[in-house]
Amino acid sequence: MEAPEFLLPRRAARWWQFNRRALLLETGPALFFLAALVAKSLYFVLIVYPPFADWIRPRAWAERVSLAGLCSLGALLIAVSPLFLVPPRRRLVWLWAGSLVLTLIILADVLHYRYFGDILSVSAAAAGRQVGTISQSIIGLLQPADIFFFADLLLALLLLPWYSRHLAAPRPGYSPPVPLAALSLVAGLLLSALPVSIVRGAGPTNFYAFFKIRGAAKIGVLNYHLLDIVRHVSFRARAQDLPVGERTRICSFLTDRWSVADARSDLFGVAAGKNVILVMAEGLQNFVLDLRVNGQEITPHLNALARRSLTFENFYNQTWRGVTADGEFTSLQSLHPLPDGAVPVLRTSNRFRALPHVLGEHGYTTLSAHGATGAIWAMRDIHPRYGFTQSYFQEELRDGERIGMGLSDGELFRQAAPLLEALPEPFMAYLVTLTSHHPYGLPQQYRDLDLGQLHDTRLGQYLESVHYLDNVLGAAIQRLSLKGLLDRSLLVVYGDHPASLGDQRDLDTLLSRYAEHPQRVPGFDQRYWRAEQGIAFLIHLPNDAGAGRRTVAGGHLDIAPTVLHLLGIDDLGMVTFGRDLTAAESSFVVFRDGSFLTGDTLCVRESAQRSSTQCRDTRTGQSLAPTRYRQRFEAARQQLEFSDLILFNDLIPWASATQWQRRGRARPDSGSLATVDAPTCPTPAGAAAPAGTRE
Numbered sequence: 001m002e003a004p005e006f007l008l009p010r011r012a013a014r015w016w017q018f019n020r021r022a023l024l025l026e027t028g029p030a031l032f033f034l035a036a037l038v039a040k041s042l043y044f045v046l047i048v049y050p051p052f053a054d055w056i057r058p059r060a061w062a063e064r065v066s067l068a069g070l071c072s073l074g075a076l077l078i079a080v081s082p083l084f085l086v087p088p089r090r091r092l093v094w095l096w097a098g099s100l101v102l103t104l105i106i107l108a109d110v111l112h113y114r115y116f117g118d119i120l121s122v123s124a125a126a127a128g129r130q131v132g133t134i135s136q137s138i139i140g141l142l143q144p145a146d147i148f149f150f151a152d153l154l155l156a157l158l159l160l161p162w163y164s165r166h167l168a169a170p171r172p173g174y175s176p177p178v179p180l181a182a183l184s185l186v187a188g189l190l191l192s193a194l195p196v197s198i199v200r201g202a203g204p205t206n207f208y209a210f211f212k213i214r215g216a217a218k219i220g221v222l223n224y225h226l227l228d229i230v231r232h233v234s235f236r237a238r239a240q241d242l243p244v245g246e247r248t249r250i251c252s253f254l255t256d257r258w259s260v261a262d263a264r265s266d267l268f269g270v271a272a273g274k275n276v277i278l279v280m281a282e283g284l285q286n287f288v289l290d291l292r293v294n295g296q297e298i299t300p301h302l303n304a305l306a307r308r309s310l311t312f313e314n315f316y317n318q319t320w321r322g323v324t325a326d327g328e329f330t331s332l333q334s335l336h337p338l339p340d341g342a343v344p345v346l347r348t349s350n351r352f353r354a355l356p357h358v359l360g361e362h363g364y365t366t367l368s369a370h371g372a373t374g375a376i377w378a379m380r381d382i383h384p385r386y387g388f389t390q391s392y393f394q395e396e397l398r399d400g401e402r403i404g405m406g407l408s409d410g411e412l413f414r415q416a417a418p419l420l421e422a423l424p425e426p427f428m429a430y431l432v433t434l435t436s437h438h439p440y441g442l443p444q445q446y447r448d449l450d451l452g453q454l455h456d457t458r459l460g461q462y463l464e465s466v467h468y469l470d471n472v473l474g475a476a477i478q479r480l481s482l483k484g485l486l487d488r489s490l491l492v493v494y495g496d497h498p499a500s501l502g503d504q505r506d507l508d509t510l511l512s513r514y515a516e517h518p519q520r521v522p523g524f525d526q527r528y529w530r531a532e533q534g535i536a537f538l539i540h541l542p543n544d545a546g547a548g549r550r551t552v553a554g555g556h557l558d559i560a561p562t563v564l565h566l567l568g569i570d571d572l573g574m575v576t577f578g579r580d581l582t583a584a585e586s587s588f589v590v591f592r593d594g595s596f597l598t599g600d601t602l603c604v605r606e607s608a609q610r611s612s613t614q615c616r617d618t619r620t621g622q623s624l625a626p627t628r629y630r631q632r633f634e635a636a637r638q639q640l641e642f643s644d645l646i647l648f649n650d651l652i653p654w655a656s657a658t659q660w661q662r663r664g665r666a667r668p669d670s671g672s673l674a675t676v677d678a679p680t681c682p683t684p685a686g687a688a689a690p691a692g693t694r695e
Helices: 010-048 058-085 088-116 128-141 144-168 178-202 204-209 212-219 221-237 244-259 300-307 323-333 355-361 376-386 409-422 458-482 504-514 526-533 556-567 626-648 652-662
Strands: 275-281 310-312 365-370 390-392 427-432 489-495 537-540 548-550 588-590 596-598 601-604 614-617
Touching (some): 058 221, 088 128, 088 144, 178 212, 178 221, 244 652, 300 458, 300 537, 323 376, 355 556, 376 390, 489 556, 588 626
Parallel strands (some): 275 427, 310 548, 365 427
């Protein structure tokens, strides 16, 4: 069909008449790749908003998909517009290469979501250098259907000879289609008004902090990544030196925390002068303790140890996207993890004053050991900054049995034992296990559980891995006991973060059948939230002192203050956001997404899995109105804000100095902390005595 002369300028009509085929060749590849990329970006929407979820109406779901598709198309039209100005063959190469890069980004988002329940970010991608060490986990997350992500790229290669032949045909009057480039750019800019309005409507801060997954599904993953890049660059360009007013706010916040500090418990100093052995166990969750499946104890040795230890039943995960790195940072430094990314990757140059550093100042020799390479989560760089004077990673340890990402847990404990026995006392040893890391590739000779229908599920493989960890940890504790070290040490065992357990229905079956949990109810079930986020945490004291179960709620940030309290060390300069769990009667546990747990109330923020903020009575499960807890939400937000300000601006030395200053004590010399000028802080009433000495 030819365009009428009177509707088009004569030259344009002539171009249309002779270049219809050329127009198809000009636009065809671009339209093909645009359609394929929009479809791929919509796949992410489908996994965040399942089309058959009972909590979403079909019409609302269709509107979300349409909106995300238009938002994605806008970004892609802008990106492709300058390509219309380059020759067709070169344009095809750029289109294919660009589509490959964007496909890999979207696939990375999908894999990241399958493991973390979150979308990939610039900060998380900064840890990409350790991809090789977690390659088995990545492979385990792939699904056969993922091959379709590359179907358009393969089809384009197959059609390339046909396209080249037709492209070689002479095309009279051809010139670069500037109108197509302009049309693509204008259409893209108009469509980009949609994601801009969504982000502005939610508020950029709230959009990024609390609506990240759901927001990415609304505006499309590609627009989200553009927003994330802009945010990341603007943050990096931000000045590090805080105004005096901001420092005063932080100072007042720390002063308020000190003024309401918990009194000493009767266990203060019960382990004074003793060694400290911390075992951070990969993915060790609380529900596996005392769990029996088909009459078999999953963790018999840990169960026996728990009966002789301080065992905290309501201990929860406070890590975020840094998983193991967050578990390490939160437990040793007692500050919240970063809102995005991991401290060892993004804040490697910061000055810390963590638990190993404090113990080192009190005469302790400090050692860390991990069966993985020291490159993972930049542990080789960050451990000295935390205060460890000796560190052993896969490179320093002897070659031995390997399972998954590195040396097996059994091999780690066997090689660590003589190192600990040779250390001058008192010492602090920090051991990080690895074998129970996803994808749980435990060799067959170590699998001795009868798990029934859970056999060969991811949850079943996790239970086998935890059972193996329990066996080798039990052997290591037995050796400590025979050598007399157990009676001269404070032994701490805790999980670094929740495990990746796969299909939620498997966990429902396990807990309802073997742990006396009622079947999960539709919507938000706080009992299952607590099971999924609950982390094992127990402390064995010399001569089984203080053994018993504690119900006070806590989290990773409380580990360092509790250990220092039991050692009788009242360190005024350690900046901690946790508290001693042996003295605390009330609780306020803040999570990275702004959720919180008090003694009898759990409030969980909106997320990819929840369409709204939910509050529950932890005793009865009764739904509570979130509006009743506005002050608590604000207190949680402030705690996260001040933790971020301290980390982002490298203020630990300054905050430490202000704490010594306002309590009227001289700060001890510390080689790793630079002398800082601390502003005068408001001093609370009764501040003449150190924290913990008030009656």
